Amino acid sequence: MTKRNRYTPEFKSQIVLEILKEEKSLSELASQHGIHANQLRQWKNAALEQMPQLFTKENKKQDQLISDYEDQIQNLYAEVGKLTTQLSWLKKNLALKTRKERLDLLDWEDSQLPIKAQADLLSLNRSSLYYKPVEPSQEEIIIKNRIDELYTKHPFFGSRRIKEHLEADGLLINRKAVQRHMREMGIEGIHPGPNLSKRNMQHRIYPYLLRGLQIGQPNHVWGIDITYIRLERGWMYLVALIDWYSRYIVSWELDQTLEIDFVLEAVNHGFSQARPQILNSDQGSHFTSPQYTNLVKSAEVKISMDGKGRALDNIITERFWRSIKYEEVYLNEYTSPREARKGITKYIDFYNHTRLHQSLDYQTPSSVYYSS
Template structure:
């Protein structure tokens, strides 16, 4: 009889090292898996555990005031029953996306994992699910689709299928193209019928910029997410832009489409440049989440959202993505996440400080924003 291989065991320090490197968003999960001889799903799980517990770790150092607060909470927990604990816990966790709910589920002294999933309305299969990496063929398809979409943003799934099948002779079907469209966050820019109701858990805010003249810096900021292909794998890019000056105030990369890297970009922009009067986004799940809109409302910022299917409402960021891809990404395709990060750092530095804009009377965004 054959012998089973020993199960690999990893120290806490090794897990934290890999999770921290994954959270830095400078490499894809596939790259990290090759580097540390791990499956990408294992690295993704460690990253999520790190993000979900990081805030609690830092809170341990808040001193006596925090200790007193924890003592009070512990005393209150002893006075109430299991049912009240579950109700209080549930009230704090409602109105979350699936990704956000997954991050909230974890070890609790009185509530099992199964019960947490039930209270959050999250299927256990959705909690344990870890997506597999894309094949080399799918990565090539996604790169071709991204380039063609930048030229023809009105291409829907079937038109892109026709382009890939007839023009490039790729053996694909409509189902695969539709799945990759969703993974890349692409959507044809055309008017659409109202085929679905909005998620009742996420409030959609009205578009506030119709007939509004933007005439000063920090009047309107906006953000969006785009897909960034590399030779091996891909990352997602988000950026915060000032509308009046076209200045890129902050940006972040991520190997997953959760809300955390969008929050990080906004927090950086707020810390470095103050705050805008209005913040405009599309209706993506990251931007309609309570975590994202709550950050803006807590800073007394008005929230504006594009009309569904109206990418022209956020045209300045869409033009930025076109410039990034045609001026940098498609000319010098990066080999790794680190190379992409370094290339974008240099590109945005040149974009803000060296590249003149005709709409700004041939001044640079930095000249207008920091004048």
């Protein structure tokens, strides 16, 4: 039986600091240290949750409460049988959880409930838990970067036409590989499929509410979308909420995965500043998920979704993606997530407050957004 790795608090702290510095991607750190990316993410989340306690006077009391709670857990495991414990653990933690949420529930250092048992209870594929992330090859990065350029310029291109252009550039690749790369990047051609990410057919598709609508003031309609941001040795994903009247970027987030959390964070941040009457998106799985739709509806905001195969339904957001990529991303080779975050932060500030827009009579988005 393989001995379970044990890591000291000092080691975990050092890893969390490396993650927060964003000098390397999560996959790079996971590969470097031989630790699963999900475990690294758990350490980071735990550190962020406990950080406020460092600045309070209640540390001792909190430590005692934690110690008492841990003692109760130990007593509980001693009193009940294995089957009862597993069923109770499953009932408490599994209900209505997404795969990411179930992954986050894994306790790699639990000596009483092995990872194999936890994976079975959480309906997770055990083989995928021990997969060690491999950094993408230079060939894969080149191909995905070129796909991104083609898709940004021609969002109506599907996998067939992208394959033809790649081959014209001397990049020999079959269509299935192109489709796989596009799925991993979170994009599909506007025709014949949906605009950004693969739809979940089990989730409700909301109607498009903007046809013939005159948008006459800020916070009438916002758009939300996700795009691929390339790095020197990988990539990140950018989600943005845009006020369609003023072109103002209300909120945005960057992440290294396509998990839904960063989308929800961007929406929450946007709603903390203002609430639109309508929030428009494509029919991607992020925007049809209950986590997203329930969040939007709870804010009393109407949900609108692009029609299938309609390139013009999201034209304002598509124009912003072209602007940020041609004016910032393609001009810089980001060497790390931190560098990408710094560059995009600077560009969005420029876009909102300095860049004059012809469609706004050569005013800035911020001046139009805040003056109306």
